[in-house]
Amino acid sequence: RRTGVAEAVLCGSKSAAQIAAILDRARAEGRRLLLTRLRLDQFRDLPDPCRADLDFDPVSATAILGAAAPDGAAKPGTLIVAAGTSDLGAATEAARTLGFHGYAAPMIVDVGVAGLWRLMARLEELRAARVLLVAAGMEGALFSVVAGLVEAPVIALPTSVGYGVAAQGQVALHSALASCAPGVLAVNIDNGFGAAAAAIKILRISVG
Amino acid sequence: RRTGVAEAVLCGSKSAAQIAAILDRARAEGRRLLLTRLRLDQFRDLPDPCRADLDFDPVSATAILGAAAPDGAAKPGTLIVAAGTSDLGAATEAARTLGFHGYAAPMIVDVGVAGLWRLMARLEELRAARVLLVAAGMEGALFSVVAGLVEAPVIALPTSVGYGVAAQGQVALHSALASCAPGVLAVNIDNGFGAAAAAIKILRISVG
Amino acid sequence: RRTGVAEAVLCGSKSAAQIAAILDRARAEGRRLLLTRLRLDQFRDLPDPCRADLDFDPVSATAILGAAAPDGAAKPGTLIVAAGTSDLGAATEAARTLGFHGYAAPMIVDVGVAGLWRLMARLEELRAARVLLVAAGMEGALFSVVAGLVEAPVIALPTSVGYGVAAQGQVALHSALASCAPGVLAVNIDNGFGAAAAAIKILRISVG
């Protein structure tokens, strides 16, 4: 791809027939493929041969056609920080995307702001990363707190975890954008794919 | 007042003539009075005798008719925490309201989340308070962070400091409401008066 | 917990497998646990042994692992006021949380503003409470009316009961925040857990 990151197939609004057709074409051309936002019911509606070829992960609602990662050692530099178990869907979409492109995706979970000491205990790991990808829902205070602790760029991945005013992730997104910590970068709510794509682009320029 | 906190005169939508009439009545009856949201231009439009009797504070846009505080020692227990200089308007409205009712209003300023170490340095003071009143704008991460550090009830006072998605304080308010720290309580944006009124009600029950 | 209120497990966005793992760990460590926003379908998907250990309440969508309340007499002081039957979900989440922490949770139901005389008939009970927790949906006028009748702090618990402009509880929440009665405190829509946590923090300072 000319932009350096493979387009993924966004399945949410596609019928099983449309997805199957896309898979068939890719297989015919021998291309690997990353599918995102593939709900369990959509996966089940795919024709049997399609399903058999896919590495499907229900937590992240992603599937991969072909090898889950390219040959060779995974490239280091990224750290994924997830506020809680509920944020694992988006965080894992990011991890799978990083893996698909050949990047390592270590993850720290359950370090929400309500228990600051849990986060502080991991400070060394946080400071070792070259780019951080922070997934959080609710009020998204974690973005500002992490960005206030490290020098590396922080990509905020707001998740749709929350209810009431926070329903669908709006508060977390807005907290990322309005952060008083300089230089927090945001992607769309639940956009683990985009967060990973951005991290890859950032890591790549440090080599080239 | 039957609710235990004196109603204040909310001046924002009142004409100078209307405010003057209210002041005259209060003076005639020998009542002390707290005026909130009194803009400088409104204050200047008041008749001279009215102005002379008022203790006007432009930072908080409040004025007091009569003694600024009742006789006797100020009652302790509250701590006001303001994220930055920009949040002093709302924080001072709260402080003036507390003082007007006979409560002490010590304040800590410039402890925003972008520089967590500045907040941590004040931990002892934070933990000594019986009720905390936290004023913050932008993304309002400070509410969750403080509430994760103390046992006392935290009243979040979101301020209208911010721009873009945070314009008019909406993000700070929503962060308070969606906080992942248990038991954060919120008042309306810039409602320093209400935050103080609530703190007074809370402190009062601990005696009676 | 350092904040004095146990974190609850917010189940809404967790899979049955994730919830079961959390339960297993708690059981292994002999910890009691409060689960909130556990939908009936999620509860049914839990493995049999997990389900058997839980005290599940469908009205509030909560479950408790271990004893529903600590040993000893329930601590008095709180009163829960629910506008109507429809508000019982959130009100009961608050009641269960109070009970879990050892606090009594008496409740008055069906005292909406459309029939003011029903509320007035309970005035004595209202005035006896040290902290009031008022659950209401629709236009949430009850928050202001109760706060205008008592001296104690009022925690407004807006519920998602309503339709049209009031869908999802936004109007009730905004009425709480914009209340013309001084000192109403608000939590997020349907956040019975948070309302109870705040009430506990308030009651605790009156002893300590």
Added chain:
Amino acid sequence: RRTGVAEAVLCGSKSAAQIAAILDRARAEGRRLLLTRLRLDQFRDLPDPCRADLDFDPVSATAILGAAAPDGAAKPGTLIVAAGTSDLGAATEAARTLGFHGYAAPMIVDVGVAGLWRLMARLEELRAARVLLVAAGMEGALFSVVAGLVEAPVIALPTSVGYGVAAQGQVALHSALASCAPGVLAVNIDNGFGAAAAAIKILRISVG
């Protein structure tokens, strides 16, 4: 007019030249005219002869060309209830419109919900009206409370008095629409003219 209520000239978005032209035409045809939302600065920019002919009221931002009321006794039946002094702008626009059409417009002020006893003291007057027009801003709890106390139809006139979440009158409007008291009717925020027009239409059907 075929709809039984004279159209008023809504001046907010009109230039002084445009307003003057409308006034000239009306004077030439000997027509009385009601102007609404005429700001002081617009009024001052009108040519002298225009200004001299107008009965301008800055509180309601209305002006009347010709007699302020038709000949004959004002028709009774309406009662205007204003929560506070700040709501007098919209309430007076309604009163002026009623007067212009020959209807009496008695008004009760300062009976907000935070001091319920002040409202209760006026119960007899409230119950004597055939149609009530209630003006309130902030959280607009007054609409539900009044509608729960009387049998007559209640027209809610939400005002733009408020700040934070209540800025521009949205909360008061939504409270009117979501009221749990059956049969509250709403007009647009600050639409005193429309509220009066509706009251006139309602009163008229009781004769014909």
Added chain:
Amino acid sequence: RRTGVAEAVLCGSKSAAQIAAILDRARAEGRRLLLTRLRLDQFRDLPDPCRADLDFDPVSATAILGAAAPDGAAKPGTLIVAAGTSDLGAATEAARTLGFHGYAAPMIVDVGVAGLWRLMARLEELRAARVLLVAAGMEGALFSVVAGLVEAPVIALPTSVGYGVAAQGQVALHSALASCAPGVLAVNIDNGFGAAAAAIKILRISVG
């Protein structure tokens, strides 16, 4: 009821058990009862004896316990105008409420603004009514058009019919409130019950 209109049981957020308990109490006391927003699935979950006693109407999602109307002739004066078939849910909720209270509820359907001639053909009927209740979704232009053609008060009943920007009835509601025809009155989206309650209150004042 002190407000002259019986409160209905709003079933949307109630469990079958809660509804059944309310029905049992009413039957025991020999009271008639109107239930609104009773979905088919809720109705089906009611115990058999409850179901047998109810007159359930799926189009309006209402049910009546006891006689559908009081003894005696239905009182005339109201006309219901529904823009299209899709608006019949809300319009019929209004009609059932009127009937329950002893008022006639004639209805005109399929007179949307896109085919103005269909509306014009019914002009005589429109002008004969003492109060009009207009149900429309989408852009709600019908409210202004009808109000521009008749002298009687017009109650706008915005419906949730629409998609895109009009989803959930917001545009129709706003069109009612912003109508350039003087004196349109609005109720909440899909609030057929409230529209009927208001019409009853208006008709009643014309008698006594």
Added chain:
Amino acid sequence: RRTGVAEAVLCGSKSAAQIAAILDRARAEGRRLLLTRLRLDQFRDLPDPCRADLDFDPVSATAILGAAAPDGAAKPGTLIVAAGTSDLGAATEAARTLGFHGYAAPMIVDVGVAGLWRLMARLEELRAARVLLVAAGMEGALFSVVAGLVEAPVIALPTSVGYGVAAQGQVALHSALASCAPGVLAVNIDNGFGAAAAAIKILRISVG
């Protein structure tokens, strides 16, 4: 221009210095120029020579450098319909843009829906146009009514005339988009320039 309509200079966010520089360049190249959203205060801040060369119109906030129209007869086909005097700002921006490109721009004013008979009296003119451009604010019912009366395409030009829920033109815009009359086309609020550009593109294809 490759798109067949000249880009205009949108002045709202430009400084006087920036606008002057653009004018100088155009004059040097002998190009005619259309400036939109040029406020009176911006116009006054321009250097004298710049101002002298401009044909400034305060109603539409537009200015033209060079001839107001190209040589030759204005091309017919468009009709501009403005609901009221208040909508003349946007309607005249459209008219000036049409004129600048050599198209005639006849206009009908004061035909709002509250007085349907005024519109009906102009039916013949409406039906003679090949493309209609309808400017309306408030609830924007005029879009649907006109589109229900003619066969030609209707371009809705929502204006920012209105207050309360209709403030800034949102309701009029949404009414255009949600219109129940098939084929209404919308441009942004107050975008008279865009409405005219679209009309020109439509008229042009009928020749080619």
Added chain:
Amino acid sequence: RRTGVAEAVLCGSKSAAQIAAILDRARAEGRRLLLTRLRLDQFRDLPDPCRADLDFDPVSATAILGAAAPDGAAKPGTLIVAAGTSDLGAATEAARTLGFHGYAAPMIVDVGVAGLWRLMARLEELRAARVLLVAAGMEGALFSVVAGLVEAPVIALPTSVGYGVAAQGQVALHSALASCAPGVLAVNIDNGFGAAAAAIKILRISVG
């Protein structure tokens, strides 16, 4: 129809019984009929004879009673451009509507802005059309890009494809309205029917 485009039956909020009744009447009168927003579950609930007579297309959720197109050659001039497979629902609703009225509806798919070269490869086709109908979701950048490349009028058909801030098509709609390319025209989100109706009206004036 007087507006030159047949009204379609919008099925979304209609019951199967209501749809069947409409179909029966049309069949009795020998009329062709276009049904839109007919979900699969609604189609399945129709009585067998109804279903048999319908040409149902699940992708566009449309059905046609009678011939899918009028006799004679399809009229050329329109080009439908769909950003991706996910936009085919709305794009096909437009195509079916065009066909129903006798217009050709060629379509280009999968030319989103992320791969600009794919769009550029089709430039000749784009420039040959007399009116373009562009369907896109997400951020809707395609509207501006296409409008910057052609002279013909562009009708933007925003689709509800998207998540997070783009959920339900709001961003795509707003991008169309705020486009910096002069003369983009917008219809409601997913309104393929309206886009086609407008295209027909535009094409018709070029003949007559």
Added chain:
Amino acid sequence: RRTGVAEAVLCGSKSAAQIAAILDRARAEGRRLLLTRLRLDQFRDLPDPCRADLDFDPVSATAILGAAAPDGAAKPGTLIVAAGTSDLGAATEAARTLGFHGYAAPMIVDVGVAGLWRLMARLEELRAARVLLVAAGMEGALFSVVAGLVEAPVIALPTSVGYGVAAQGQVALHSALASCAPGVLAVNIDNGFGAAAAAIKILRISVG
């Protein structure tokens, strides 16, 4: 600073006295200082000595105390792309911030999507940058188009340039977040400071 980027003084909500005090302290400590969102009227209200020491730029509303850049050659790698003249305020805030920290800030202006050829003519420059900072208002299509053309990370800087639905920059921001081009990163509306801070963090990791 521990986060590697100096905090700036956000002046929008500060009084002249507060800003002067901050400047005095910095001068006393010999610190350089960047001030953002310093309006002309605020700058004018500063005491004379303060003003004399500041390098004030009205276009970006920034001021610098001390040297505008650190000693040594400016570090290359960033490219700022501004859609139009109107976007220069935010773009220049970014440029000044980059300069203050020792980074070069070359800029390309007037390459909006309505004239795609102007952008294409600069393709080589675009592809040479290691990180791109794109400033655009209105519909923000430029973010997706640029990101579809280059491999480097793209930081979208939405500006508040626009009106109607695009007022205050919301549409541009949402377009950035919903971009169909993989890996676009967003900062808050008009947050040139934050965009620059992020660019600096990204460039720094490529060395370390």
